[in-house]
Amino acid sequence: MQLEQKSLNALLEAVKKLDNGFAGLPEFSPTAYDESRLLDVLNATAERLHDNYPYFHPLYAGQMLKPPHPVARLAYTLAMWINPNNHALDGGRATSAMEKEAVAEIASMFGWKTFLGHLCGGGTMANLEALWVAGQLRLGKKILASAQAHYTHHRISNVLQLEFESVPADSEARMDMDALRKRVERGDIGTVVATLGTTATGSVDPLPEILALREKHGFRIHADAAYGGYFGLVDNLAGHAQSAFARIAEVDSIVIDPHKHGLQPYGCGCVLFRDPNVGSLYQHDSPYTYFSSAELHLGEISLECSRPGASAAALWATQKLLPLVKRGEFAQRLERSRSAALAWHEKVQEDGRFVAAFAPELDIVAFAPRANSVSEMSAKSRAIFASAAQRGLHLAVAELPVSFFSSLEPGVRCDRETLTCLRSVLMKPEHLDWIDRIWQILASAAEASQTPKCASRSNTQP
Numbered sequence: 076m077q078l079e080q081k082s083l084n085a086l087l088e089a090v091k092k093l094d095n096g097f098a099g100l101p102e103f104s105p106t107a108y109d110e111s112r113l114l115d116v117l118n119a120t121a122e123r124l125h126d127n128y129p130y131f132h133p134l135y136a137g138q139m140l141k142p143p144h145p146v147a148r149l150a151y152t153l154a155m156w157i158n159p160n161n162h163a164l165d166g167g168r169a170t171s172a173m174e175k176e177a178v179a180e181i182a183s184m185f186g187w188k189t190f191l192g193h194l195c196g197g198g199t200m201a202n203l204e205a206l207w208v209a210g211q212l213r214l215g216k217k218i219l220a221s222a223q224a225h226y227t228h229h230r231i232s233n234v235l236q237l238e239f240e241s242v243p244a245d246s247e248a249r250m251d252m253d254a255l256r257k258r259v260e261r262g263d264i265g266t267v268v269a270t271l272g273t274t275a276t277g278s279v280d281p282l283p284e285i286l287a288l289r290e291k292h293g294f295r296i297h298a299d300a301a302y303g304g305y306f307g308l309v310d311n312l313a314g315h316a317q318s319a320f321a322r323i324a325e326v327d328s329i330v331i332d333p334h335k336h337g338l339q340p341y342g343c344g345c346v347l348f349r350d351p352n353v354g355s356l357y358q359h360d361s362p363y364t365y366f367s368s369a370e371l372h373l374g375e376i377s378l379e380c381s382r383p384g385a386s387a388a389a390l391w392a393t394q395k396l397l398p399l400v401k402r403g404e405f406a407q408r409l410e411r412s413r414s415a416a417l418a419w420h421e422k423v424q425e426d427g428r429f430v431a432a433f434a435p436e437l438d439i440v441a442f443a444p445r446a447n448s449v450s451e452m453s454a455k456s457r458a459i460f461a462s463a464a465q466r467g468l469h470l471a472v473a474e475l476p477v478s479f480f481s482s483l484e485p486g487v488r489c490d491r492e493t494l495t496c497l498r499s500v501l502m503k504p505e506h507l508d509w510i511d512r513i514w515q516i517l518a519s520a521a522e523a524s525q526t527p528k529c530a531s532r533s534n535t536q537p
């Protein structure tokens with residue numbers, strides 16, 4: 076059995092408990108459904124879902140994907156019997172309260188006691204709100220983000236009709252501070268986006284230095300910690316990343332994705348503002364929504380209207396079980412992911428067949444097979460990717476600047492500016508126990524894509 080099923084017993088018990096809470100209502104029968112047809116359709120759904128990579132398994136070591144914690148899955152499902160809407164208290168009183176509590180716990184992880192914040196559909200929506208607020212508070216000024224920032228910032232700026240510029244990244248995929256310094260000295264910069272954990276390599280922009288520049292130039296700082304935000308809890312970061320997370324409380328807004336490292340189902344992002352007064356920017360009149368109380372309705376401080384109360388129930392339950400504290404179980408799970416990335420990076424460095432990019436700052440490793448030229452290395456990466464998948468090991472490929480691979484020998488012909496490399500996001504704590512096994516599969520995939528030569532060619536160029 077691969078997919079855990081025991082938790083379904085807990086679900087039945089909880090549904091009964093929920094049902095008890097409505098015992099006072101007059102009996103009624105919901106519209107009936109045909110049980111056997113429902114089962115047929117559900118089984119057909121299960122069949123369709125087979126066509127996925129096994130994201131839950133340690134041998135899936137590719138993109139940023141992992142299943143939610145069982146408690147999140149169950150709490151979400153439980154809430155589905157009610158389907159609350161966190162737009163207004165009228166639609167989701169209990170889950171709005173749970174959202175406020177869960178979001179306050181996230182804010183407190185960043186050191187904020189007073190703040191404004193809420194959940195939303197994901198990191199894209201959360202960043203959109205942060206840049207929307209930033210644009211209103213720095214009218215006519217530009218948004219700046221590193222070339223390795225998520226592409227969403229450029230696109231969101233277009234949507235908001237804010238001018239956007241990117242700053243080059245250095246050889247470790249962090250925002251280049253010399254370039255930033257020169258750029259902000261020319262003026263007209265309203266907001267700098269600092270990425271704490273880039274999507275490609277998990278690199279952390281040098282926040283202390285960006286904060287120092289803010290002293291002089293007065294721009295806003297938005298921290299995009301959609302991926303990396305939770306790593307502030309762990310004890311095994313290197314000094315550079317640690318010093319960035321240590322200063323995160325000083326930024327103006329933060330985005331974090333509970334649906335990435337927070338063990339949540341998709342549809343759970345979070346945006347936080349240090350100054351609660353930005354709430355006034357959201358002001359709107361609704362003739363039909365906010366009637367049940369004068370208390371804050373989340374729709375009054377959020378751009379999205381209808382939102383799943385179930386997301387809040389899932390997050391609340393997860394944080395009850397696994398509080399966001401240093402040295403707690405949640406933090407230890409992340410530490411294991413990080414240790415797995417360090418172990419993997421070490422293996423790459425020790426193995427003559429591969430070359431590593433810079434040391435990982437979080438839990439993402441990037442590496443490539445050695446060859447005589449960048450284009451040959453790229454072709455080999457793709458071949459190993461395919462051959463590993465045939466052996467049940469699922470990696471990802473990424474297109475990264477050759478400059479990220481500073482340990483490349485001078486003899487390697489640089490016939491392309493970017494290198495197609497292999498990339499693994501080690502999001503599951505179990506990855507640490509599987510490193511040796513994963514490495515064996517990777518090694519045999521590398522062997523197989525090497526010999527015989529013509530066979531590997533025909534594999535990669537069908």
Ligand SMILES: *Cc1c(COP(=O)(O)O)cnc(C)c1O
Pocket residue numbers: 196197198199200202225227270272273274299300301302332344
């Ligand atoms: C994933 C990610 C985003 C986009 O978030 P979604 O939840 O996919 O919408 C933005 N920024 C960073 C740094 C990310 O890793």
